[in-house]
Amino acid sequence: MHKRWILRRLPVLILTLFIILSVDFQLRTSGIAKLNGSHHPSPGAHHRSVQEAPSPAKDAPNSAGSTDITPERPRLSGTNRTSPGGHVAPKKLTLEDIFIAVKTTGRFHKARLALLLETWISKTKAHTFIFTDEEDQELRSEGYNMVVTDCQSDHSQQALSCKMSAEYDGFMASDKRWFCHVDDDNYVNPDALLSLLSAFPQDGDIYVGKPSLDKPITAHELLEGNATREVHFWFATGGAGFCLSRRLAEKMAPWASGLRFEQTSAAIRLPDDCTVGFIVEKRLGVAMVHCPLFHSHLENLLLISHSSIPQQVTLSYGMFENKMNSIEVKGSFSKEEDPSRFKTVHCILYPLTSWAFTVHLKSLLVDESVVVHNKMQLQACS
Structure with missing residues (x-):
């Protein structure tokens, strides 16, 4: 009985299989034809990813009230390339294109700088420059890359x-x-820094960072006589870091x-980071781009989530308000x-950093030994 049922339905099964294979063949051949035919991109076409980051600079008005920071002309000093269509396209930004300056002093070489050398500077050593006294x-x-200045150590x-x-x-x-x-x-996150700067017009007037105040600072500029x-102007605090386009x-x-620079600083009687903001906003009329991705110890770092x-x-x-201020993150x-x-x-x-991997492995071994110990105790109690 079972064999007869199979024999009656066998032709139907064979026909169904044939139809499926035929449809699949037609879909494959039509897909290949499309790829080889009309859907080839033109040599000068620009490809834009759906995940392309927007340019935060486009939304930053300058001090004169203009929101357009499109450059007057492209830079041609080895940073651009000519596309087949004759348009000048900026060269893709890499970490090697970023000059990272670290300000320190002799007494902090062991206490602070050593930690940076062991962590993020190990990833950016060639293009990080240490300015010390x-x-x-x-x-x-x-x-x-050490630059020993003639500056005072205070x-x-x-x-x-x-x-x-x-x-x-x-x-x-x-x-x-x-x-x-x-x-x-x-701590500088090189990948996040590169992602941020890549989102800006590479030949634009960009000053990006985070202010330490919730309003523009007030200064009294010294004039003749x-x-x-x-x-009044905004400035990006040096304690969180900031960036300037060339x-x-x-x-x-x-x-x-x-x-x-020192003369300008003396004229407004404010320190280095304030002086940068003064020159950019008051002398050049370019607005600072406020970015929440920079952080100093003068803010509540506990608000930064682990996932971000x-x-x-x-x-x-x-130290902030007599307490250690650092991000809350669990690890090894x-x-x-x-x-x-x-x-x-x-x-x-x-x-996969060698010492990071070693510490993580040790923590796993410790966790495993705790699990084994707990199992032995449970067995002993049973």
Whole structure:
């Protein structure tokens, strides 16, 4: 009976299989024809990803009220390429195009800088430049880009502006496309930094960072004859880091190159990061782009979520209101072992880092031994 049922339905099954194979063959051949035919992109066509990041610079009005920061002409100093259609297209930005300047001082080489060298600078060593006031032969022998300035080692307005002047001149002497400043208590996420800067017009006037105040700062600019005038402008705090495009940095030269930066700082009687904001907004009429992805220790770092860490450009740590202020993130290191949480963050971003992998493996072994111990206790109690 079962065999008869199979024999009656066998032709139907064979016919159904034949139809499926025939339809599949037609779909495959038509797909190949389309690929080989009318859907080839033209040589000059521009491909845009659906995940392409918008340019935050387009929405930033400048001080004169204009929102258009489209460059007057493209830069041609090796940073652009000509497409088959004859249009000049900017070269894709890479980490090697970014000049990362770290401001530090001799007494913090071991206390702060060593942590950065072990973590994020290990990923950006070739294009990170350490500006300090004290020679360090050990660091020099390990191949780090050290710039020993003639600046004072204190935290005065003059000393800070002196180092920023050295950073600016160092960038201008390089062939880099972006200048980014950070302090020695900042963790820089290289991938997030590259993603952010890639979203801007590469030949635009860009000044991006995070203000430490909720309103423009007020300064009293010193004029001739000891007269002063009140000025208001936004500035990106150096404690969180900030970046400048080369085109904008070049325009800053009359007030920033050589001794001019310190002179400008003295004229408004404010330190380095404020001076940068003054030059950009008041002298050049370019608005700062406010970006929440930069962080200093003067904000509540506990508000940064664990899941958002890969998107943050900079992190920080330090004492704030008599308490250690750092991000709340769990990992292989305890807070006692890693109070800044920089090592823990680095392990999250780069889990295959040798020491990060070793620590993670040890934690897994410890967890496994705890599980085995607990099982033995349960067996003993049963």
